[in-house]
Structure formats: structure tokens, C-alpha cells
Amino acid sequence: MADSKHIVLRHLDIGKPIIKLKDYEKRAGGYDGFKKAVKMEKSAVIDEVKASGLRGRGGAGFPAGVKWSFIPQNEPIKYVTVNADESETGTFKDRLIMEQNPHQLIEGALTCAYAIGAKAVYIYLRGEFWDVAHMLDERIEEARKAGYIGENILGSGFSCEVYTHLGAGAYICGEESALLNSLEGKLGQPRVRPPFPAQKGGGLYGEATVVNNVETLANVPWIMVNGADEYKKIGTEQSAGTKLYCVSGNIQKPGVYELPFDTTFRELLETVCGGPPEGRSFKALLPSGGSGPIVPLTDEVLDTRMSYEDCAAIDTIIGSASLIVMDDSVNIAWVASKVIKFFAHESCGKCTPCREGTYWLDKVLDRIMAGQATAKDIERIDDVAKNMAGITLCALGDFAANPIIHTIKHFKEDFLAMAEGKELAQAGD
Amino acid sequence: MAVIGNKKYSKQIEHHFSKYPDKRSAVMPLLYIAQEEYGWVNDDGIQEVAELCELDPTHVKSIAGFYTMYSEKSKGKYWLQVCTDLSCALRGADEFHKDLKAYLEVEEGGTTDDDLFTVEHVMCLAACDNAPMLQCNFHYMENLDMEKMKAWVEEKRAELQKELDA
Ligand SMILES: Cc1cc2nc3c(=O)[nH]c(=O)nc-3n(C[C@H](O)[C@H](O)[C@H](O)COP(=O)(O)O)c2cc1C
Ligand code: SF4
Ligand code: FES
Numbered sequence: 295m296a297d298s299k300h301i302v303l304r305h306l307d308i309g310k311p312i313i314k315l316k317d318y319e320k321r322a323g324g325y326d327g328f329k330k331a332v333k334m335e336k337s338a339v340i341d342e343v344k345a346s347g348l349r350g351r352g353g354a355g356f357p358a359g360v361k362w363s364f365i366p367q368n369e370p371i372k373y374v375t376v377n378a379d380e381s382e383t384g385t386f387k388d389r390l391i392m393e394q395n396p397h398q399l400i401e402g403a404l405t406c407a408y409a410i411g412a413k414a415v416y417i418y419l420r421g422e423f424w425d426v427a428h429m430l431d432e433r434i435e436e437a438r439k440a441g442y443i444g445e446n447i448l449g450s451g452f453s454c455e456v457y458t459h460l461g462a463g464a465y466i467c468g469e470e471s472a473l474l475n476s477l478e479g480k481l482g483q484p485r486v487r488p489p490f491p492a493q494k495g496g497g498l499y500g501e502a503t504v505v506n507n508v509e510t511l512a513n514v515p516w517i518m519v520n521g522a523d524e525y526k527k528i529g530t531e532q533s534a535g536t537k538l539y540c541v542s543g544n545i546q547k548p549g550v551y552e553l554p555f556d557t558t559f560r561e562l563l564e565t566v567c568g569g570p571p572e573g574r575s576f577k578a579l580l581p582s583g584g585s586g587p588i589v590p591l592t593d594e595v596l597d598t599r600m601s602y603e604d605c606a607a608i609d610t611i612i613g614s615a616s617l618i619v620m621d622d623s624v625n626i627a628w629v630a631s632k633v634i635k636f637f638a639h640e641s642c643g644k645c646t647p648c649r650e651g652t653y654w655l656d657k658v659l660d661r662i663m664a665g666q667a668t669a670k671d672i673e674r675i676d677d678v679a680k681n682m683a684g685i686t687l688c689a690l691g692d693f694a695a696n697p698i699i700h701t702i703k704h705f706k707e708d709f710l711a712m713a714e715g716k717e718l719a720q721a722g723d
Numbered sequence: 724m725a726v727i728g729n730k731k732y733s734k735q736i737e738h739h740f741s742k743y744p745d746k747r748s749a750v751m752p753l754l755y756i757a758q759e760e761y762g763w764v765n766d767d768g769i770q771e772v773a774e775l776c777e778l779d780p781t782h783v784k785s786i787a788g789f790y791t792m793y794s795e796k797s798k799g800k801y802w803l804q805v806c807t808d809l810s811c812a813l814r815g816a817d818e819f820h821k822d823l824k825a826y827l828e829v830e831e832g833g834t835t836d837d838d839l840f841t842v843e844h845v846m847c848l849a850a851c852d853n854a855p856m857l858q859c860n861f862h863y864m865e866n867l868d869m870e871k872m873k874a875w876v877e878e879k880r881a882e883l884q885k886e887l888d889a
Contacts, residue, residue, distance in 0.1 A: 380849045383847040384809065384810045384851050385849060386850055386852060389849050421790070422858055422861075422863075424861035425861065460751065460752065462754070463790050463792035464791065465846065479776065479786070480747075482789060499745060540852070542814075542851035543809070544814075548852035549852045550852070618813070618851075633809060636808060639846060
């Protein structure tokens with residue numbers, strides 16, 4: 295298994311989806327990682343995941359094993375919540391894992407549940423993943439029948455349930471504390487922290503809770519089987535393992551590609567994805583969906599490795615690795631207006647700078663796009679965005695400031711051309 | 724009919740209550756059931772969900788209003804939500820959305836006269852590599868173009884005609 299190309303999208307090595315438990319057991323190692331885990335001390339499982347260097351794939355890159363170790367062992371009730379809200383523009387990887395290799399997620403989540411001693415796992419899916427949730431329910435039933443879920447699992451004394459829960463169309467529910475509120479039947483708005491979800495009082499129903507992304511947990515079975523040392527050999531020093539890169543926009547072959555973290559943007563975008571559309575050249579890249587800083591797609595960027603540390607060095611983030619590619623036909627002010635519309639729509643309205651800020655940014659950008667603005671308006675939105683950053687209750691406020699600040703920083707001429715009505719015909723409009 | 728006392732839903736409702744330590748958590752799945760029963764989340768649905776989850780109806784109403792997938796007005800049989808977010812727009816989704824509305828002769832959010840189709844645009848649906856795409860009720864339709872859409876629309880119209888004739 296260690297020499298196979300994929301850790302998460304294992305079905306690609308086999309050539310077809312691994313849906314049924316029978317297939318997962320026969321062709322992809324089954325629940326071997328989990329079986330191994332339940333024979334180990336709980337703390338040893340956490341130590342192994344810590345040692346692997348596995349980092350959260352939902353965006354922030356927090357070390358998974360460290361997060362698990364925050365859970366107080368002496369609390370009687372603990373939970374695992376799987377973040378399958380996947381709503382960031384340009385992100386479509388978790389859906390693929392759940393559709394094509396679902397048992398690997400369930401196995402990873404159960405391993406986490408064992409390690410922290412959780413009594414239940416809730417998989418929170420965005421409401422649009424209706425079909426995926428129903429399919430997952432069937433896989434959960436299979437795993438229950440096989441004795442991986444329920445009472446006294448595999449004779450270990452550990453008992454745990456796994457459930458799915460559907461959201462109903464709110465991007466903010468991907469933010470972990472909003473997700474917990476939503477799961478509790480409250481409005482899906484972020485909570486004030488501390489306490490953090492891993493602490494008593496901060497998690498689901500006030501109990502200590504691990505919230506992890508789908509892709510994060512889907513890495514765990516491989517780590518349990520092959521060991522932390524093998525895992526660390528893949529990727530870079532600070533970014534161990536592989537990443538699922540979602541590529542969309544102006545590119546020949548959009549899709550999800552699982553590659554080691556030491557792969558460069560060039561290798562992915564040119565070699566794997568075949569470059570920009572015929573007759574076009576690359577202009578810009580959003581490496582982490584709408585929320586991360588945009589970069590011009592220069593040779594320097596193309597030769598950068600798609601890791602946490604290498605992306606930080608070029609003033610952006612790899613985040614959830616949702617690469618949205620823009621070619622030379624695109625005006626970047628239009629990109630900013632699209633992205634700000636998203637955040638204005640998705641702001642939960644709880645804090646003023648985010649609610650009002652996104653509203654005004656959207657309005658002024660509309661004016662810019664209509665050719666009815668001046669250079670002063672561009673300075674104004676830059677100011678508004680800079681004032682929003684860092685003072686909101688959750689990171690959405692920062693996410694919404696990024697597309698303005700960084701698009702203006704790198705592509706101010708596009709804004710000027712728009713504002714003064716020099717360029718009105720737009721891609722897609 | 725109604726949600727409470729309806730045999731069609733009793734098993735589902737029981738299952739949802741069994742999932743959570745707290746009745747309140749079942750409010751979202753139960754709102755989906757109310758929407759299925761009434762076609763949208765109306766006051767009767769709100770009332771029933773509130774009763775079942777032992778919540779205040781105004782709270783249930785605010786939940787229904789917070790999330791976009793609970794419809795607060797009646798929709799066509801096929802609720803077409805076209806993604807026009809950035810990745811899809813880079814692959815022609817804005818144009819597709821405009822052409823679809825023109826073909827069906829509806830405004831944004833409007834429903835066709837035969838009550839079959841409602842069209843509106845939405846944010847990213849996590850299918851960006853298969854743009855243009857849309858969500859029809861709870862299912863995805865991907866890699867679309869107007870040719871495909873026209874054929875599909877006419878098929879649904881023919882089905883309706885057949886029903887009316889029968
Ligand atoms: C506005 C907002 C939206 C988010 N959306 C998602 C999401 O859709 N999926 C996800 O896994 N994490 C999302 N996150 C990150 C989560 O808050 C959290 O960091 C993550 O689920 C932790 O899991 P990980 O450590 O495995 O990445 C979002 C964060 C913010 C601030
Ligand atoms: S920053 Fe925006 S999304 Fe986050 S809590 Fe405040 S208003 Fe809500
Ligand atoms: S941008 Fe349309 S599905 Fe993601």
C-alpha cells in the first residue's frame with residue numbers, strides 16, 4: 295500500500311469507485327487501520343497522528359493530532375464532527391471522497407472517535423449533498439452490520455454511533471462553531487471563542503468536540519496502517535502527505551488531483567491540467583478559492599511548491615487548495631466583484647463590520663463594473679477592506695477583505711479600466 | 724395532509740429524533756419533511772415542526788429563513804438553481820443562466836406559467852469542474868448547454884401534457 299500513488303483517492307489506483315464495504319475490504323485494506331487502532335492505547339493513536347504531521351485540510355492547516363490531544367480524556371461525553379459543508383467557491387474534493395471512497399472517511403472518523411473516546415460521530419454535509427448523504431447512510435449501515443459501529447466495537451469495549459446531518463444552504467455553517475450551532479438546531483452563526491470546540495463548554499451540546507474536515511480524516515486509515523514515518527516521507531517538511539487539489543476556471547482539464555505537497559503549480563497546471571485554453575495565457579490564480587489572496591500567475595508562482603510554507607512565502611495560502619485559474623481574457627475587477635457578491639450573500643450578519651462592509655464593497659464594485667466610478671472609489675474600497683480585516687467574530691470578515699486588498703494590489707489597472715468605462719464587455723456577462 | 728400523524732413520515736421522524744440527545748437538533752431534518760409535504764415551508768409546516776421539536780414557532784421560522792434551501796414561497800415543480808459563482812462563470816455560467824431565463828421567459832426567481840420551472844442563480848455548489856451546472860430540486864445536472872436544457876425542458880413539458888390528457 296505504501297507504494298500506491300493515492301492515499302485518499304484510492305479508487306483511482308484501482309480504476310473504479312470503492313463503494314461497498316466488500317470492495318473496500320477486498321481491494322483497499324478494509325478497516326485494517328481502525329482494527330489496528332482499537333488494539334492500541336488511545337494516546338498512542340493520537341501520538342501516531344501527531345507524529346505523521348497530518349494537518350487539517352479544511353483551510354487552516356492545524357495539526358490534526360495536536361487538536362485531538364486537546365480533548366480532556368476525563369470528560370464522560372465527547373463528540374467527533376466531520377465538516378462536509380464544502381461550500382468555498384472552487385472546492386469540490388470532499389464530495390468526491392464521499393462519493394467514490396466513502397468507507398475511508400467513515401474509518402478515519404471512527405479512528406478519531408476511538409482516540410478521543412467519543413460516543414458519536416456527526417457528519418455535517420451541506421444541504422445540497424442530499425444524494426451523497428443518503429448514500430453515506432447506506433455505507434454507515436453496512437459498517438454497523440459488520441461490527442465497526444455500535445456497541446463494544448470489535449470486542450474493544452469502545453462504543454460509538456455515526457450519523458449524517460444535512461445543512462440547508464449557508465456557507466457560514468462550514469465555520470466550525472457555526473456548524474455546531476446549526477447541528478444543535480440553532481441559527482448557524484459563529485460562537486464567541488474561547489471556549490473552543492475541543493474544550494468543555496465549547497463543543498457540541500457543550501461537550502468537548504473534534505471538528506475535522508472530510509479529507510483530513512480520510513488520511514488517517516493510511517497513517518494507521520503504514521505509520522507516521524512513511525507518511526512524513528511524502529510532501530515537504532512542514533506539509534506532510536498528499537493534498538487534493540481542485541482545479542477550475544480557465545484551464546484545459548479541470549478536476550480534482552491528489553498530489554504530494556511538494557508538487558509545483560507548474561506541474562499541476564501545465565503538465566497535469568494541460569495549461570490555459572487554446573490561444574490563451576495564464577493571468578492570475580486564486581489558490582484557495584474566493585477567500586485566499588490572489589496571485590499573478592508568473593513564472594515565480596508557477597515554480598512554487600503547493601505547500602503551506604511555500605505558499606506563505608509568496609504572500610498567499612494553499613488553504614483548501616481550490617485553485618481557480620484566470621486567463622488573459624479576464625478583468626480581475628470582475629473577479630473581485632464576483633467574490634464579494636459571494637461574501638455579501640453569505641455573511642451571517644452577526645457583526646457590523648462584516649455585514650455592512652461586504653454590503654458596501656458590493657455596491658461600490660457594482661458601480662466600478664458599470665463604468666461609473668473613479669480612482670477614488672478604488673481607494674475607498676481598499677480602505678474599507680483593510681479596516682474590516684482582523685476585527686470580526688469569525689474569519690469570514692477576513693476572507694471578504696482579501697479579494698479586494700489583493701486584487702487591487704496586483705491588478706489595479708484592471709479596476710481603473712473598468713471604473714472609467716474603458717472596458718465594459720466582460721467574460722460571462 | 725399534514726406532517727404530524729402522517730404515516731409516510733413517521734419512521735423518518737422517529738429516526739431523526741433517535742440521532743440526537745436533544746429534540747431541538749431535529750429541526751432541520753423536520754423542516755425538510757415539512758417542505759416535502761407542502762411544497763414549501765408554510766405556516767402549517769412551521770407550526771407542526773415547532774410542536775414536534777418542542778420549540779417556539781418563531782424560532783422555527785427564523786431557522787427556515789436563515790437557510791436558503793427552505794423555500795418560503797411556493798415554487799415550480801422543478802426548482803432550477805443555476806450556479807453563477809466565479810468558477811462556473813469563468814466557463815460561461817452567467818450566459819447560460821441568462822439564456823435559460825430567456826428560453827423559459829421568466830425573470831430571476833420567477834416561475835413559468837405552467838408552474839413547471841422556477842429559475843434562480845446560486846453560489847458555488849461544489850461541482851465547479853462540470854460547469855455550467857445546476858441543482859434541480861435535490862439533484863445535480865452537470866456539463867450543461869442550452870441544447871441539452873431545451874431538450875430536457877421539452878421532455879418535462881411533454882410529460883405534463885400527457886398527464887393532463889390522461
Ligand atoms: C467562513 C468559514 C467557512 C469554512 N468552511 C469550511 C468548509 O466548508 N469545510 C471545512 O472543512 N472547513 C471550513 N472552514 C474551516 C473550519 O472552521 C475548521 O477550521 C475546519 O473544519 C477544521 O478541520 P481541519 O482541521 O480538519 O481542517 C471554514 C471556516 C470559515 C471561517
Ligand atoms: S464575520 Fe461575518 S460571517 Fe463571521 S460572524 Fe461576523 S457577520 Fe457572521
Ligand atoms: S462555482 Fe459553480 S459549482 Fe463551484
